[in-house]
Amino acid sequence: MGRKLLIHNDKVPNIHTLDVYRAHGGYASVEKALKTMTPDQVTDEVKKSGLRGRGGAGFPTGLKWSFLAKPEGVARYLVCNADESEPGTFKDRYLMEKIPHALIEGMITSSYALGAKSSYIYIRGEYFYVARIVEKAIEEAYAAGWLGKNILGTDFSHDCYVQVGGGAYICGEETALLESLEGKRGNPRIKPPFPAVAGLYGCPTVVNNVETIAAVCPIVNMGGEEYAKIGIGKSTGTKLISASGHINKPGVYEIELGITVEEFIYSEEYCGGIRNGKKMKAVVAGGSSVPILPTELILKTAKGEPRLMTYESLSDGGFITGTMLGSGGFIVMDEDTSIVKNLFTFTRFYHHESCGQCSPCREGTGWMEKILKKFLNGTAEESDVDLLWDIQSKIEGKTICPLGEAAAWPVAAAIRHFKQEFIDIAKSKKFVDVSHYNRLNKILA
Amino acid sequence: MGAQVHGTQSFDDKKRAEIKFNDAAMATVQKIISRYPEGKQKSALLPVLHVAQAEFGGWLSAEVMDYVASILKIKPIEVFEVASFYTMYNLKPVGKCVIEVCQTSSCWLCGAEDIVKHIEKKLNIKVGETSRDGMFTLKVAECLGSCGTAPMMQIGASFHENLTYDKVDSILDKYKSDGRQRNYTDLDFNNTL
Numbered sequence: 001m002g003r004k005l006l007i008h009n010d011k012v013p014n015i016h017t018l019d020v021y022r023a024h025g026g027y028a029s030v031e032k033a034l035k036t037m038t039p040d041q042v043t044d045e046v047k048k049s050g051l052r053g054r055g056g057a058g059f060p061t062g063l064k065w066s067f068l069a070k071p072e073g074v075a076r077y078l079v080c081n082a083d084e085s086e087p088g089t090f091k092d093r094y095l096m097e098k099i100p101h102a103l104i105e106g107m108i109t110s111s112y113a114l115g116a117k118s119s120y121i122y123i124r125g126e127y128f129y130v131a132r133i134v135e136k137a138i139e140e141a142y143a144a145g146w147l148g149k150n151i152l153g154t155d156f157s158h159d160c161y162v163q164v165g166g167g168a169y170i171c172g173e174e175t176a177l178l179e180s181l182e183g184k185r186g187n188p189r190i191k192p193p194f195p196a197v198a199g200l201y202g203c204p205t206v207v208n209n210v211e212t213i214a215a216v217c218p219i220v221n222m223g224g225e226e227y228a229k230i231g232i233g234k235s236t237g238t239k240l241i242s243a244s245g246h247i248n249k250p251g252v253y254e255i256e257l258g259i260t261v262e263e264f265i266y267s268e269e270y271c272g273g274i275r276n277g278k279k280m281k282a283v284v285a286g287g288s289s290v291p292i293l294p295t296e297l298i299l300k301t302a303k304g305e306p307r308l309m310t311y312e313s314l315s316d317g318g319f320i321t322g323t324m325l326g327s328g329g330f331i332v333m334d335e336d337t338s339i340v341k342n343l344f345t346f347t348r349f350y351h352h353e354s355c356g357q358c359s360p361c362r363e364g365t366g367w368m369e370k371i372l373k374k375f376l377n378g379t380a381e382e383s384d385v386d387l388l389w390d391i392q393s394k395i396e397g398k399t400i401c402p403l404g405e406a407a408a409w410p411v412a413a414a415i416r417h418f419k420q421e422f423i424d425i426a427k428s429k430k431f432v433d434v435s436h437y438n439r440l441n442k443i444l445a
Numbered sequence: 446m447g448a449q450v451h452g453t454q455s456f457d458d459k460k461r462a463e464i465k466f467n468d469a470a471m472a473t474v475q476k477i478i479s480r481y482p483e484g485k486q487k488s489a490l491l492p493v494l495h496v497a498q499a500e501f502g503g504w505l506s507a508e509v510m511d512y513v514a515s516i517l518k519i520k521p522i523e524v525f526e527v528a529s530f531y532t533m534y535n536l537k538p539v540g541k542c543v544i545e546v547c548q549t550s551s552c553w554l555c556g557a558e559d560i561v562k563h564i565e566k567k568l569n570i571k572v573g574e575t576s577r578d579g580m581f582t583l584k585v586a587e588c589l590g591s592c593g594t595a596p597m598m599q600i601g602a603s604f605h606e607n608l609t610y611d612k613v614d615s616i617l618d619k620y621k622s623d624g625r626q627r628n629y630t631d632l633d634f635n636n637t638l
């Protein structure tokens with residue numbers, strides 16, 4: 001059994017209440033930080049831990065915190081990114097729903113380190129019921145003195161609020177999130193300035209993912225060095241993986257970074273292998289925007305080494321033979337899956353979610369969706385494969401925010417690894433979705 | 446001046462005068478506004494629009510958007526800009542229950558298309574339409590964070606997961622017999638992962 005630091009208590013009855021959470025060691029990091037450490041010492045521990053942002057980009061959290069500008073007399077903010085909309089990702093929902101106090105504890109300890117008097121948790125609107133659970137937990141925390149004025153009798157006072165979104169994937173991008181939090185459309189801002197200098201209301205702001213903030217608690221409790229001993233190289237600690245698709249046991253798993261992909265997919269502790277005795281065809285390992293890999297390449301790198309669940313191993317080989325850990329949205333597809341059709345659902349998604357500010361993204365995503373639709377209708381030409389390739393290559397690097405790239409990468413990877421599938425459809429002028437009928441049987445059964 | 450144009454809608458002053466939050470809703474709105482620093486009450490816009498949508502029949506008319514603007518002391522166009530950007534706000538009347546079936550990858554892999562077809566047949570409507578009795582509007586949605594329990598649909602605040610045809614039937618029949626409007630802000634949810 002791997003070590004668990006975030007959701008080890010998820011099956012404890014009533015762990016969502018303050019009393020039970022406390023009885024299982026909850027809020028220890030707040031006590032330790034506020035009573036025995038300076039804010040900079042907390043940041044140092046986070047630096048030593050090697051923790052990397054769990055929202056997708058994997059940027060070192062301690063480093064990000066140290067960039068925060070601290071001009072005298074200007075408010076600073078911590079904003080928690082709980083927008084979780086990357087297809088295939090549902091770990092933040094699980095954490096907030098099951099153990100909401102783990103996030104609130106992390107918000108308090110992190111805010112202490114950053115010197116933030118107020119913090120906001122921005123939760124996607126569709127998770128309204130989760131927002132209620134978190135709000136209830138916040139009320140409990142206020143009543144018990146973990147939030148509010150002079151926490152634990154110290155000088156540190158803190159207020160934490162929940163804000164719900166209105167339904168827009170782009171608000172997961174941190175500057176779009178800040179716009180949305182200010183009551184505006186979720187249009188990403190041009191950077192610089194970065195939020196660390198001018199974020200919410202123009203004030204210095206740190207934006208971190210739910211899981212990142214929750215991980216600060218075990219780091220402070222056990223010390224950064226101890227935390228860094230878990231994992232391999234620059235992939236330290238544990239990571240929540242959302243597993244879905246054609247596996248026997250979909251769900252949220254906490255893994256020690258460094259287990260093999262093979263173990264994750266086939267062992268009974270995790271996904272339990274492929275459903276219905278089928279073979280695996282492909283995996284999207286880190287949420288919809290990361291490159292899809294065929295079975296051979298997800299289980300082993302191009303050099304023939306076992307692929308590990310780490311930032312480095314998953315990206316080994318770059319985008320030619322590798323992928324990314326991303327948000328940990330792990331989608332498994334069996335041998336009957338049409339890669340072309342799966343790609344269509346992704347591309348339709350990005351077209352729908354483009355905020356429309358940049359023409360390569362706005363027009364490119366729509367154009368790619370249209371061409372992919374031709375494949376599904378059986379009206380595509382072979383030359384459409386090249387056209388798709390051409391369009392995706394002209395989006396990357398030419399937009400305000402990375403949604404453009406997120407839309408381009410899946411198209412590139414699907415063509416790179418499964419080109420024959422596109423060509424076969426174009427040649428035969430027919431699209432047959434076998435997987436569709438399999439699923440139908442399963443639903444009827 | 447007669448009717449003014451507001452986005453794609455027009456509105457009249459008489460209707461506008463009738464729109465007012467009841468005390469409970471107003472208290473919620475004031476509580477939301479209090480979360481933000483002095484002068485930053487515009488930040489309350491998204492959550493307040495959710496309250497308004499729930500209070501005024503499940504959608505945001507021009508009059509309702511104007512009313513929200515007046516409460517937050519911002520321009521009506523600032524409200525319309527936001528309401529038209531986000532998918533959860535309805536700018537046209539909808540049925541009492543809006544059914545949103547996720548159609549993205551993991552749900553599609555697990556049969557979401559069949560669920561949509563089944564609902565279309567059962568309610569005799571197409572995606573985007575409202576049933577004749579005004580009870581249901583059918584929509585498709587992008588990933589709602591239930592990929593591990595696919596296929597799924599959301600109705601109001603409730604996530605209905607691991608769907609089968611039978612499950613869909615019994616859920617919709619229950620909503621129909623109870624006949625209430627369902628909102629994102631409802632508390633009587635029944636969600637478990």
Ligand SMILES: Cc1cc2nc3c(=O)[nH]c(=O)nc-3n(C[C@H](O)[C@H](O)[C@H](O)COP(=O)(O)O)c2cc1C
Pocket residue numbers: 052053054055056057058059061081082083084085086169170171172173174175207208209210212213401402403406
């Ligand atoms: C289009 C887009 C969507 C994103 N969605 C999310 C999201 O839902 N949740 C999240 O934590 N980060 C998301 N991110 C990453 C954030 O911009 C940001 O890097 C992250 O919240 C930083 O937190 P971390 O360092 O703790 O990972 C998204 C980025 C982009 C470009």
Ligand code: SF4
Pocket residue numbers: 170187188353354355356357358359361362399400401402403404
């Ligand atoms: S890349 Fe797309 S989503 Fe990002 S700012 Fe440009 S148009 Fe908007």
Ligand code: FES
Pocket residue numbers: 087088089547548549550551552553587588589590591592595597
């Ligand atoms: S793909 Fe349907 S909920 Fe994520």
